[in-house]
Amino acid sequence: MLTRRSVFKPDGLKKLDFEYVPPRLPHREEYVERLVDFLRPIIERPGAISERVLITGRSGTGKTVTAKKTGEIMERIARNRGKKLIYAHVNCRATGSKFALVQRIIHQVAPALPVRGYGPIELLHALWDYLNEHDCFLLLTLDEIDYYIRTTGEDIVYELTRLTDEVKNVPQRINFIFISRNGGFLNVLSPSTLSKFRPQERFDFPPYNELQLRDILTERVKEAFNENCVSEEIIDFIARNTCKYGHGDARYAIQLLLAAGLIADRDGYPMVIPEHVREAQEKTDPRLRDEDIVVLNEHQKLLLLALARSLADRKEAVFLPIEEVEEAYNVVCEEYSKQPVGRVMLHALASELKAAGIIVIDSNFRLGLDGVKAEVMERFLENLLGKGR
Ligand SMILES: Nc1ncnc2c1ncn2[C@@H]1O[C@H](COP(=O)(O)OP(=O)(O)OP(=O)(O)O)[C@@H](O)[C@H]1O
Numbered sequence: 359m360l361t362r363r364s365v366f367k368p369d370g371l372k373k374l375d376f377e378y379v380p381p382r383l384p385h386r387e388e389y390v391e392r393l394v395d396f397l398r399p400i401i402e403r404p405g406a407i408s409e410r411v412l413i414t415g416r417s418g419t420g421k422t423v424t425a426k427k428t429g430e431i432m433e434r435i436a437r438n439r440g441k442k443l444i445y446a447h448v449n450c451r452a453t454g455s456k457f458a459l460v461q462r463i464i465h466q467v468a469p470a471l472p473v474r475g476y477g478p479i480e481l482l483h484a485l486w487d488y489l490n491e492h493d494c495f496l497l498l499t500l501d502e503i504d505y506y507i508r509t510t511g512e513d514i515v516y517e518l519t520r521l522t523d524e525v526k527n528v529p530q531r532i533n534f535i536f537i538s539r540n541g542g543f544l545n546v547l548s549p550s551t552l553s554k555f556r557p558q559e560r561f562d563f564p565p566y567n568e569l570q571l572r573d574i575l576t577e578r579v580k581e582a583f584n585e586n587c588v589s590e591e592i593i594d595f596i597a598r599n600t601c602k603y604g605h606g607d608a609r610y611a612i613q614l615l616l617a618a619g620l621i622a623d624r625d626g627y628p629m630v631i632p633e634h635v636r637e638a639q640e641k642t643d644p645r646l647r648d649e650d651i652v653v654l655n656e657h658q659k660l661l662l663l664a665l666a667r668s669l670a671d672r673k674e675a676v677f678l679p680i681e682e683v684e685e686a687y688n689v690v691c692e693e694y695s696k697q698p699v700g701r702v703m704l705h706a707l708a709s710e711l712k713a714a715g716i717i718v719i720d721s722n723f724r725l726g727l728d729g730v731k732a733e734v735m736e737r738f739l740e741n742l743l744g745k746g747r
């Protein structure tokens with residue numbers, strides 16, 4: 359059998375996934391160290407205090423990956439000292455309700471705990487009991503917490519932090535890393551939540567500059583690509599374009615690298631050439647965050663695909679009536695052999711997509727796509743959903 363050579367290493371695609379935490383984080387190592395230093399008392403003086411830290415910074419500045427790396431290191435330090443520390447990372451964007459949020463936390467910390475039939479507050483208490491019984495400490499990252507507070511309200515933050523604040527003379531077991539694009543959400547918290555929230559330390563991550571992006575890309579290329587498949591010139595090209603069009607967003611840089619590699623493979627090239635990067639740029643939009651789309655449920659994705667297709671057909675339209683999108687949605691469902699949901703449910707799905715900041719809805723409940731080219735969104739979803747029938 360003829361096997362075609364790929365520019366990627368066998369597990370290279372995994373190394374370009376947004377979930378992947380690379381061994382080194384160029385230009386964020388110092389932040390990791392500072393975070394570990396700040397959080398170290400959790401291990402050295404276990405239970406003395408519930409630590410809270412807030413990380414802010416615009417999209418693609420490495421907030422999520424830095425928190426995960428910090429969690430890895432903290433777990434390792436604890437293990438070496440014979441202490442039990444669990445790191446849990448919950449993206450609040452992917453959790454539509456209070457219950458879903460708590461469920462996700464429990465799932466990561468104590469998968470054996472039964473969650474059905476309990477309310478969120480009961481579950482939080484069960485979590486607390488679990489940590490106590492196992493003499494375990496938790497470092498919990500609530501990622502994109504601003505999003506959660508905007509859409510679901512603040513009370514779960516209040517409850518979570520109250521859990522640790524109200525108990526006196528027993529060890530504090532839950533520590534927090536909060537992540538948000540900016541600190542604006544602090545202004546909408548009520549004084550009672552704010553007093554509990556009180557991050558003792560705050561880190562603001564600046565966007566990457568061209569040289570920094572170059573270092574990040576160089577490391578990733580070594581991990582993901584076969585030797586001599588991506589030249590320094592290509593890395594410079596991507597870094598420069600990311601600064602120019604992507605606001606120094608490392609996610610965009612890695613998306614471009616991945617897309618360019620896939621195009622090289624598609625065309626049977628032994629290496630990535632500048633034209634592949636240019637084509638990748640055509641197909642990639644810095645405002646499309648793949649992780650936002652990946653976490654959507656199936657019918658949200660199908661509806662979004664229907665909207666993207668309709669808008670790609672109707673290039674002059676800013677908004678389309680939901681009836682029109684519904685027709686396209688029914689066609690999409692047929693293509694993917696899915697039972698379409700009814701009108702009421704479809705409205706709910708559209709509202710959820712709006713709350714997630716992915717689509718816009720005008721006062722007549724017409725749907726639109728603001729930031730991203732419809733065709734780019736369409737292609738992305740088709741890749742995600744597979745080819746259909
Ligand atoms: N210093 C770095 N070294 C290596 N990879 C990095 C670095 N910073 C960011 N990345 C990579 O860039 C992508 C985006 O980073 P990350 O998800 O941490 O951004 P973010 O600040 O959380 O963005 P958002 O606000 O959109 O969630 C990820 O694939 C991440 O692995």
Ligand SMILES: [Mg+2]
Binds near residue numbers: 421422423501
């Ligand atoms: Mg993030």
